[in-house]
Each structure stands twice: as structure tokens, then as C-alpha cells.
Amino acid sequence: MADPKHHVVKPYLVTRRLHPENQETPIQFIENDRIQTSLFYRRNHFSYPNLTYSNYFLPINGMVNTPLLISLQSILQLPSKTVEVVLECSGNKRSLFEPKVFGEQWGKGAISQGVWKGVPLRTLLEISGIKEAAKEVVVEGYDFGKRTDLDKVFSYTRSLPLEKAIHPDTIIAYEYNKQPLSFKHGFPFRLIVPQWYGMASVKWIKQISVMASPFNGPFQKIDYMYYPNLENDDGAHPVTTINVNSTIQKPLDMAKINTGKHVIKGIAWSGKGNITHVEISTDNGHTWSKAQVSASKSSYKWVSWSYEWNAVEKGIFSILSKATDSSGQTQPIKPYRNRNGYGYNAIDNIKVMVE
Amino acid sequence: MADPKHHVVKPYLVTRRLHPENQETPIQFIENDRIQTSLFYRRNHFSYPNLTYSNYFLPINGMVNTPLLISLQSILQLPSKTVEVVLECSGNKRSLFEPKVFGEQWGKGAISQGVWKGVPLRTLLEISGIKEAAKEVVVEGYDFGKRTDLDKVFSYTRSLPLEKAIHPDTIIAYEYNKQPLSFKHGFPFRLIVPQWYGMASVKWIKQISVMASPFNGPFQKIDYMYYPNLENDDGAHPVTTINVNSTIQKPLDMAKINTGKHVIKGIAWSGKGNITHVEISTDNGHTWSKAQVSASKSSYKWVSWSYEWNAVEKGIFSILSKATDSSGQTQPIKPYRNRNGYGYNAIDNIKVMVE
Numbered sequence: 001m002a003d004p005k006h007h008v009v010k011p012y013l014v015t016r017r018l019h020p021e022n023q024e025t026p027i028q029f030i031e032n033d034r035i036q037t038s039l040f041y042r043r044n045h046f047s048y049p050n051l052t053y054s055n056y057f058l059p060i061n062g063m064v065n066t067p068l069l070i071s072l073q074s075i076l077q078l079p080s081k082t083v084e085v086v087l088e089c090s091g092n093k094r095s096l097f098e099p100k101v102f103g104e105q106w107g108k109g110a111i112s113q114g115v116w117k118g119v120p121l122r123t124l125l126e127i128s129g130i131k132e133a134a135k136e137v138v139v140e141g142y143d144f145g146k147r148t149d150l151d152k153v154f155s156y157t158r159s160l161p162l163e164k165a166i167h168p169d170t171i172i173a174y175e176y177n178k179q180p181l182s183f184k185h186g187f188p189f190r191l192i193v194p195q196w197y198g199m200a201s202v203k204w205i206k207q208i209s210v211m212a213s214p215f216n217g218p219f220q221k222i223d224y225m226y227y228p229n230l231e232n233d234d235g236a237h238p239v240t241t242i243n244v245n246s247t248i249q250k251p252l253d254m255a256k257i258n259t260g261k262h263v264i265k266g267i268a269w270s271g272k273g274n275i276t277h278v279e280i281s282t283d284n285g286h287t288w289s290k291a292q293v294s295a296s297k298s299s300y301k302w303v304s305w306s307y308e309w310n311a312v313e314k315g316i317f318s319i320l321s322k323a324t325d326s327s328g329q330t331q332p333i334k335p336y337r338n339r340n341g342y343g344y345n346a347i348d349n350i351k352v353m354v355e
Numbered sequence: 356m357a358d359p360k361h362h363v364v365k366p367y368l369v370t371r372r373l374h375p376e377n378q379e380t381p382i383q384f385i386e387n388d389r390i391q392t393s394l395f396y397r398r399n400h401f402s403y404p405n406l407t408y409s410n411y412f413l414p415i416n417g418m419v420n421t422p423l424l425i426s427l428q429s430i431l432q433l434p435s436k437t438v439e440v441v442l443e444c445s446g447n448k449r450s451l452f453e454p455k456v457f458g459e460q461w462g463k464g465a466i467s468q469g470v471w472k473g474v475p476l477r478t479l480l481e482i483s484g485i486k487e488a489a490k491e492v493v494v495e496g497y498d499f500g501k502r503t504d505l506d507k508v509f510s511y512t513r514s515l516p517l518e519k520a521i522h523p524d525t526i527i528a529y530e531y532n533k534q535p536l537s538f539k540h541g542f543p544f545r546l547i548v549p550q551w552y553g554m555a556s557v558k559w560i561k562q563i564s565v566m567a568s569p570f571n572g573p574f575q576k577i578d579y580m581y582y583p584n585l586e587n588d589d590g591a592h593p594v595t596t597i598n599v600n601s602t603i604q605k606p607l608d609m610a611k612i613n614t615g616k617h618v619i620k621g622i623a624w625s626g627k628g629n630i631t632h633v634e635i636s637t638d639n640g641h642t643w644s645k646a647q648v649s650a651s652k653s654s655y656k657w658v659s660w661s662y663e664w665n666a667v668e669k670g671i672f673s674i675l676s677k678a679t680d681s682s683g684q685t686q687p688i689k690p691y692r693n694r695n696g697y698g699y700n701a702i703d704n705i706k707v708m709v710e
Contacts, residue, residue, distance in 0.1 A: 007403045007538075009376045012367035017607060018384055021364045029373055048362045095609075102671075102708040105609050148613050149710050183362075252372060254450075254460050258503050316457075353457040355504050 013039060016104050020044035020145075021184070024109035027267075028249045033301060034084075035112040037182050043089050043110065045156050045219070046145035048184070049204050056188060058124075062138070062209035065129030072188055076174065078119045083169050083194060085300040086113035086269050090197035090224060090239045093335075093344035101341030108247045108348075111269075113301055116192045118173035122166040124208065130162075133212040137165035139191050142204035147218060158202050158224075159215035160193065169194050169300070172205060194300040195271035197239055197343070199224045227339035242271030243345035244331055246278055246305070246323040253350040262309050266321055266348070268293070269302035273326035278305040284318035285333075285347075291321070299326075311354045321348045368394060371459050375399035375500075376539070379464035382622075383604045388656060389439075390467040392537050398444050398465065400511050400574070401500035403539070404559050411543060413479075417493070417564035420484030427543055431529065433474045438524050438549060440655045441468035441624050445552035445579060445594045448690075448699035456696030463602045463703075466624075468656055471547045473528035477521040479563065485517075488567040492520035494546050497559035505573060513557050513579075514570035515548065524549050524655070527560060549655040550626035552594055552698070554579045582694035597626030598700035599686055601633055601660070601678040608705040617664050621676055621703070623648070624657035628681030633660040639673035640688075640702075646676070654681075666709045676703045 011026035025041045058075065060068040089110035094101055096108075104110075121137065136159045144155035164170060173192045174181050181187045186203030193200040199219070224239040246268035251257055264282075268275045274296065279288040291305040311317070324330040335346040366381035380396045413430065415423040444465035449456055451463075459465075476492065491514045499510035519525060528547045529536050536542045541558030548555040554574070579594040601623035606612055619637075623630045629651065634643040646660040666672070679685040690701040 009373050009403075011370040011373060012378070014369055015366040015381045015384055018364050018366060023367070026370045029370055048364075100609055100706070102609050102611050102706075105607075148611050252460075254455055254457050256457050256503050351455070351457075 011039070013042065014107065014109055016106065020046050021048070022104050024106055025112050027109035027111060027247060028252060030249070033304065034114040034177055037176060037179070037185065040112040040114070040185060041089065041110050042184055043198060044143065046143045049142035049144070051142055051204060053188060058189065058205060058208065060124055060128045060208045060210075063131040063134040063212050064125075064210050065131065066127075068124075068128045070124070075119055075124075075172065075189065078123055080117055081120050081168065081171050082115060082117045083171060083192065083300060084113065084115050084298045085192055085194045086111060086242070086302050087192075087198040087201060088242050088245075088269070090199055090342040094341040096344055096346070097335060097337065097341050101339070103341055111302075114177045116171065116173040117175035117178075118171035118189070118192065120168050121170050121172055121191070121208075122168055124172065125166060125210070130210050131212075134162055134210045135213065136161060136211045136215055138209040138211055138215045139202040139205055140207040140209070141202045142206045149222070150218060154218055155206070156202065156219055157215070157217045158200055159211065159217075159220055160200060164193065164196070195241055197224075197242055197271075199239065223340070224342065225340070226336070226342055228337075230339050239342045242269065243343050244270035244272060244275075244323050244325045244329040245345040246321045246331060246348050248319060248321050248348050248350050251319070251350065251352050254352070256353045256355055257311065259311050259314060259354055262311055263306050264291075264309050264319060265304065265306040267302040267304055268321070268323035270323070270325035270327070270329065272329055274299045275303045276324050276326050278324075279322045280307040280309075281320040281322075282309055282317055285320055288322070314354050316351060316353050319350050319352065366394070368397065369462065369464060371461065375401050376403070377459050379461055380467045382464035382466060382602060383607060385604070388659065389469040389532055392531060392534070392540065395467040395469070395540060396444065396465050397539055398553065399498065401498045404497035404499070406497055406559060408543060413544065413560060413563065415479055415483045415563045415565075418486040418489040418567050419480075419565050420486065423479075423483045425479070430474055430479075430527065430544065433478055435472055436475050436523065436526050437470060437472045438526060438547065438655060439468065439470050439653045440547055440549045441466060441597070441657050442547075442553040442556060443597050443600075443624070445554055445697040449696040451699055451701070452690060452692065452696050456694075458696055466657075469532045471526065471528040472530035472533075473526035473544070473547065475523050476525050476527055476546070476563075477523055479527065480521060480565070485565050486567075489517055489565045490568065491516055491566045491570055493564040493566055493570045494557040494560055495562040495564070496557045497561045502573060504577070509573055510561070511557065511574055512570070512572045513555055514566065514572075514575055515555065519548065519551070550596055552579075552597055552626075554594065578695070579697065580695070581691070581697055583692075585694050594697045597624065598698050599623075599625035599627060599630075599678050599680045599684040600700040601676040601686060601703050603674060603676050603703050603705050606674070606705065606707050609707070611708045611710055612666065614666050614669060614709055617666055618661050619646075619664050619674060620659065620661040622657040622659055623676070623678035625678070625680035625682070625684065627684055629654045630658045631679050631681050633679075634677045635662040635664075636675040636677075637664055637672055640675055643677070669709050671706060671708050674705050674707065
């Protein structure tokens with residue numbers, strides 16, 4: 001009668017919206033660096049597409065020497081590439097902006113990582129060949145629908161500059177953590193663009209088009225742009241590389257804890273290089289100490305860090321974490337405010353009461 | 356290959372803490388008025404207890420005429436009572452206090468309801484008989500552990516005034532929604548105290564003791580007390596009846612929506628009587644309109660309400676909901692501030708951007 005399974009305690013995705021499905025990873029409760037599929041954050045612009053896999057063919061067209069229609073099986077037979085990559089939604093931590101910004105109210109969990117296996121996009125483009133005038137590679141997903149701001153129907157389509165498209169680590173992935181890619185994460189093929197925010201990693205790839213001129217779809221030129229001005233579009237520029245960032249996983253924000261030793265732990269990541277150090281403050285930024293940082297084999301992944309804190313006195317403490325990467329970028333005190341709330345990467349902070 | 360199950364989109368519990376397990380109901384995404392067990396909020400003070408059910412006996416002692424040790428089977432054979440009851444954690448909505456209050460950072464989902472079947476506590480007390488000096492009934496749970504503020508080990512134990520204990524709807528429940536009570540919600544027996552905040556509804560009942568003098572356990576006299584003063588204990592009084600309250604489920608806070616008609620919907624509840632009306636404002640409280648309220652057969656349950664809003668103009672709108680109950684209580688503009696953040700019931704509010 002006392003089934004031990006009843007005692008299993010586990011975290012779940014945090015539901016932000018159901019239609020389309022937007023759920024975040026319970027990042028405070030993640031202890032490994034390869035997120036299981038069921039806890040990988042889900043970010044959709046539209047309802048899930050209906051695909052028929054039995055006759056799946058991938059068209060590669062536009063400014064290519066030989067337009068192609070490649071079968072699923074042919075792609076799987078090409079030489080594969082495996083990369084360990086963090087994906088972070090550019091709206092991650094949006095709910096932390098003050099004042100608040102409209103849009104999905106992501107907490108700190110619109111981020112996940114694991115092992116992706118696939119075929120370099122470069123390999124496919126080498127097969128088709130690309131014309132000299134080629135400037136961008138546009139990747140269209142099978143997902144489509146209406147937007148709140150425009151009347152037409154659009155598919156989710158994004159463009160990459162040629163240089164990023166032919167980077168050997170930009171892949172068309174079909175496996176995640178050594179399992180076939182799950183439907184919700186883009187089966188049969190999704191793009192994985194290391195070091196860029198997640199909007200670039202198009203799911204359910206329908207078509208690849210090489211272009212000589214800039215792509216102007218709404219997910220390229222309306223969404224995923226930093227608008228520094230609230231009133232006009234002056235200074236608008238595209239969201240691309242992941243900012244240096246860190247998140248405190250433990251203790252929990254607003255927790256009551258005992259006096260004594262506590263491990264402060266978390267993760268840090270950057271799309272601009274390796275994390276070189278993470279500093280922790282337990283006095284709201286007056287003094288800083290270096291955290292122990294786990295060695296990372298890949299600069300595309302987050303690192304874990306920890307710091308042992310001896311809480312001698314009772315009272316309220318603000319705990320901060322601040323990461324620095326090999327490009328010299330450090331988390332700022334205040335986030336870069338922009339109209340749509342992308343790229344939040346201010347120094348992370350929580351409060352605890354020691355009693 | 357295209358398994359339709361892949362398209363299932365469902366909400367999950369929102370993880371606030373794992374040890375002990377504290378997870379809230381994804382209340383914005385709940386559409387029925389009998390919450391399934393898997394989405395019922397979980398609030399624990401300690402890790403789950405280890406019980407042996409094979410020789411479970413419930414002791415009833417203290418100021419009784421005949422101390423008893425009743426078997427599980429005997430309790431199941433007594434006349435049963437079924438009640439539909441909302442349980443709300445007294446810390447529900449704690450995260451909405453400004454400035455923030457330490458403790459579990461519950462959002463709006465530390466509330467659930469359904470159909471409970473059990474034996475009235477009164478029936479058990481009639482079998483044992485109670486002495487004239489009896490004043491309180493103390494119910495002890497099998498869950499125990501250390502607190503952050505005291506050195507000793509305590510079990511989770513709560514007391515009810517005799518009047519509430521012998522109310523015919525205060526039951527020892529063993530079924531929820533027509534299924535055996537699940538382990539995590541108190542199997543084999545939990546108290547259900549209608550109209551009171553959830554701290555009264557002790558899970559995994561170990562012992563019932565009738566007392567002639569006030570019970571002074573820490574979950575009675577330290578926790579679950581309103582402390583109006585931050586610096587001292589002046590004016591402290593116990594948390595008991597659920598305050599009149601309402602929650603907007605739709606639209607989602609900080610959502611971007613189209614112009615046109617939208618249904619604003621939510622729930623309202625009170626421990627002090629029936630909900631008589633719910634008012635909605637779409638202009639930050641300048642004008643109010645009555646929402647349609649579902650008829651409720653039981654004053655122990657929440658009611659659902661809805662209001663059709665025609666969003667003609669673009670812009671930012673603050674939407675408020677305000678419930679009133681048959682005792683004349685209405686939600687206040689500001690919450691009742693108290694040191695531990697119990698009983699939050701300010702007018703609910705969300706913002707939307709119409710574009």
C-alpha cells in the first residue's frame with residue numbers, strides 16, 4: 001500500500017501560456033547540464049504544425065547552383081556533427097524588467113541545454129553550391145499562423161548571415177541527448193545556431209532558401225529587434241548573440257534560512273566566449289568573491305558555479321552573481337532597457353532572511 | 356510516426372520548492388471546478404512521512420470519556436459525509452505583496468478544490484464522548500521535522516476550537532473526487548475544514564486529542580498568525596477563515612491582444628459566505644461592471660465568472676476584478692499587510708496591451 005513512487009518529488013515545466021505552448025524550464029531545480037527533453041523549455045509562436053513525415057523532402061533553393069529536394073533518409077546518411085549547445089530565448093528573464101514589458105512573462109527558465117547531433121547546414125549548401133551573390137540563408141519552419149499586429153498569415157521564418165550559416169557548428173539537428181529529436185522540439189529537423197539566442201534555431205524545417213538581399217519577414221524585422229526607444233524605431237538593431245549572464249539556483253529567492261554554512265550555486269553562460277569567472281556578493285554588491293566554476297569543454301554551454309557562504313549573522317541579505325566572459329563582457333548592474341524586453345542580463349540577485 | 360500525443364498541450368504544477376515539496380496549481384489554465392489530483396497544489400512543511408498502513412489505528416484521547424484506538428476499516432464503515440470544498444493556502448498570493456514578504460513565494464495558484472468524502476470529526480467525538488471541560492481539538496499529522504527558527508523537532512499539529520471541530524461539515528476525508536485520497540494529499544485520512552485556510556486541514560492524521568486548554572504548538576502560535584507590526588507581536592491574531600477573493604484567469608497578465616471582443620474570466624471565493632457579485636473594471640478602477648457569475652450549490656466552493664469586453668481602442672489597459680460576499684465583505688484596494696504575508700486578498704489586477 002505504501003508505494004514508494006508516491007514519494008517521488010520532481011519539478012515540472014512552468015506554464016506561461018498554452019496556446020501557443022510556452023513553458024519554461026524549472027531552472028532553480030536543475031542539477032545536471034543536459035536537460036531532459038520533458039523539462040526543456042518550449043517556446044512557440046503558433047500552434048504545433050501538422051507534418052507528414054512519410055514523404056518528407058527538404059527543398060534547398062534560391063541563389064544556389066543546383067536546387068535540391070533532399071529526402072529525410074539522405075540527410076541522415078550525411079556525415080554528422082555533434083555539438084553541446086545552450087539555447088536561450090531572447091525573452092528569458094523578461095519579467096524582471098522594471099517597469100514590466102509586455103509579452104511572454106518569462107522568468108529565469110527560458111534556457112536549456114544538451115547534446116545536439118545533425119548535419120552541418122554548410123554540408124547541405126556545399127551539395128547545392130551557392131552563387132557568389134549569396135548573402136543570407138533563410139530557413140522556414142512548418143509552423144505558421146496569424147500575428148496580433150498584422151492581418152496576414154505568416155510562417156515562422158528566420159534568416160542567417162551567410163557567415164553564420166556556413167559555420168561548421170551550425171547544424172540541422174535530428175537528435176537530442178542521443179535520442180531522436182522530439183516532435184515539440186522540431187522533429188524531424190531543426191536548426192541549431194550556437195551562441196545566438198534561440199529565435200535563430202528554427203524548428204520543423206520546411207525549406208532553406210539562399211538569398212542575395214536582406215530577408216524582411218516579421219520575425220526578422222519586427223520581432224527580435226532591440227528598440228532602445230519606447231516611442232520610435234530609432235537605433236533598432238537585430239537580436240543575435242547571447243549576452244553574458246548568470247542565474248542563482250540556490251538559495252531560493254525570499255527564502256528563510258538558518259545561520260551557518262550554505263552553498264550558493266548557479267549557472268553562467270555567454271554567446272561571446274567562455275565564462276572566465278563568476279563573482280558572488282552576499283552584501284548587495286559592496287564586496288565580491290570569486291565562485292568556483294566548473295571547467296567547460298565547450299564554450300557553447302553554461303558552466304556551473306558554487307560558493308560556500310558562512311551566514312554568521314541573522315538578518316536580510318541580498319545575494320548577487322556576476323559573470324564575465326573571455327570577450328571581456330561583464331553583466332551590467334541594470335539591464336539594457338528595450339521596448340520588447342530582449343536580452344535581459346543584469347547581475348542576478350535574490351534576497352534571503354537568515355533567522 | 357506522427358503520433359497525435361505529441362501535440363497534447365497541458366499545464367503543470369508550478370514548482371516553488373522541492374524539499375519540502377511546495378508546488379502550486381496553474382490556476383490561469385484551470386477550466387473545471389474539480390481540480391484533478393495531479394494539479395492540486397501541494398503544500399508541505401516537512402518531507403513526506405513514512406506510514407505503515409497495514410496496522411493503522413487512529414488514537415482519540417485527552418478530555419474524552421472513552422479513549423479510542425479506531426482501525427482504518429472501522430472508520431470507513433461509519434456514515435460518510437461528502438463536501439465540495441475549496442482549499443486555499445493562507446500564503447496564496449504572498450508574492451504579490453509590495454514590498455515582498457519572506458516565505459514561500461506563492462503566486463495565485465495555492466488554491467484548489469474538489470469533492471471530499473469522509474467521516475465527520477463530530478461522529479468520532481460522539482463515539483469517544485467529550486468531557487465538559489473540552490475547549491479545543493488538536494489534530495497531529497505524521498509529518499515532522501526541524502524548523503529554521505527552533506532547535507527541536509516538531510510534528511505538524513494544529514488545533515480547532517470545539518465549535519469548528521464539531522461542525523457537521525468538518526470531516527476526516529479518505530476520498531477525493533471519488534477516488535481514494537492520494538498519498539501526497541494525506542492518505543489514509545486528512546482533515547477537511549471548510550471555510551478555513553488550508554493550514555487547518557491536517558494531512559496524514561496520526562492522533563486526535565481533545566484539550567481543555569489552548570494548544571501552543573509552533574504551527575498554532577508562531578506560524579499562521581497575523582502580525583500587523585513588523586517589529587513586535589502587538590495585535591497578533593490567528594489565521595482562520597478565508598478572505599473574500601478573486602483571481603483573473605484570462606487574459607494573461609502583460610499579454611498583447613487584438614482589438615475586438617475578449618472574454619475576461621476568473622474565479623471568486625470566500626470563507627465568510629456566498630459570493631454575491633463580482634465587478635470588473637477595464638479602466639483601472641474608474642468604472643465597474645458586473646460580471647456573470649456561475650450559480651454555486653455550495654458556499655464552500657469558488658464560483659466562475661466572466662465578462663465580455665469589447666476592446667475598441669489600442670493602448671494599455673489595467674483590468675481589475677473585485678468580489679463581494681454575502682457577509683458584506685469586499686476585496687480591498689490594498690492588501691492587509693502583515694509580517695508573514697498571510698491572507699492576501701486585494702482586488703486582482705492584470706495589464707494588457709491592445710494592438
